Amino acid sequence: MHISRPFTSDDTRRLDEALHELVDSGGSPGGVIVCGTTGGDRHILTAGIVAPECGDAPPGENTLYDIASLTKVVATWPLVGRAVTDGRMDLDAPIHAYLPRIDGDAPSGAVTIRQLLAHTSGLRAETRLDHYRNTATGLAELMCREALEQPPGSHRYINRGYILLGLALAHIYARPLYELADRLWAEAGMTHTTYGPVSRARHVAPTEQRLNGAPRIWGAPHDDNAALLGGVAGHAGVFSTPADLAVYADHLLVQHAATTAIGAWLDASLAPQADIEPGLHRGLSWILADGHQTAYHHGFTGTSLYLAPYAGRYVVICTNAVYHGPARERIAPLRALARKTISTTF
Known part of the structure; x- marks a missing residue:
């Protein structure tokens, strides 16, 4: 049963405070959270700036972020699902x-x-x-x-x-992977999602500085292996905006409720395949929590995507927290709150 429940003012207030705390403590130059439901409830929360290289421009729903390992669930996972549905792949066949x-x-x-x-x-x-x-x-x-x-x-x-x-x-x-992904994203209504590299601009969030005195990575994939593959890889290399990731999340949730082929693939992916730790399992690509009612994935650069398919809710986090080096510990409180917030419906 699918019931779309809006986020409360307390939900959005806590998320907004956590995002500002991350930025104010130096954890990230800035960031954007989009939380919403298939019922049309949508909230955009922002803090900080895109990065000093971009002047004082604040981030927004159209800021372009290197989403790192979210590539796995935004490009590779849905394309594999399509290949399985088309009869071109068998999940239990060798690669x-x-x-x-x-x-x-x-x-x-x-x-x-x-x-x-x-x-x-x-x-x-x-x-x-x-x-x-x-x-x-x-x-x-x-x-x-x-x-x-x-x-x-x-x-x-x-x-x-x-x-x-x-x-x-x-x-x-x-066909090249980027062409397959472009078609998939166009069908979902994602107009600004692309494999990198992309041109440097004020709306493009820079990531990490690898060498003292050298420019930060800006518009190129942060992941070295994706960069060696020309920016196009199954594990990383995609750039997207908070708005597009929200469109994608909504698309998946709507398809899940309608039990279409895409929805059926998401449903199949919610079946646990392996234990990660107590209370967490790995589905097909996604991390599963809350009795497999919540699915989520993180990106190394400071991004996350959370889905609550049976509640019709999603949370998107876009930051470039890796701007200040490995970001996992610094962004952990915000991620934990996002997971808790999306799961309060159960």
Whole structure:
């Protein structure tokens, strides 16, 4: 049963205070939260500035953020869902079945689509694509030929699985990943979401400074491996706005309520595939909480997307908290509050 329940004034006040606390404490130059429901309830909360490089421009719903690992659920996960629905992929088939032919031993190519989505593949956790330079062998084959670090089954968050999924999607559709994603986003009404790099501008949030005295990363993917792939990868590389992520969240929730193919894919993804920690499970891509009633995912740069499908509620967080270095601890209180706020309906 789907019941859309609006956010209360106390909900939005607490989220606004937490966002301002993050910014005022130096945790992020600024940020935007959008929370809403399929019933049309929508609140936009902002704090701070986009970044000093952008002058005193405040962030807003059209500020463009590097969403980092939200790429997994905004690009790769829905595209895999479409491939499964189209009969082009089988969740329990090995990834090598959807890549150019690999002759000989390829242990990492034997893991399944389901295991890659659920981070239970046992692939190497370290992803250093710079180690694959200066070779004539294709990236997919190089990755598939590597030994597993552990037997499949246990949860371990691994980016390279989504890199393989991105390569597989491009192969089975014979189209670049960014073209597949562009079509998907256009259908959902997301007009400003794109793979990077993008041009530097006042509405584009810079991220981290890697070297003292050097410019910050601005308009280019923060993730090194995505950058080595030209900005287009299954695990990272997408830029989006708070408004577009809200459109995407609303689209998923509406489709879920209507039990369309997209909604059915989301519903299937809410089934737990592996334990993360007490109270948290991994579904297909998404982290599941509150008895699998809440699904969410984070991005390293300081972004998050929360869905409560059966309540028709969503929360989008966009910050460039990585501007000040690794952001996980600094943004943790805001993320925890967002999860608590969206789950109060249960």
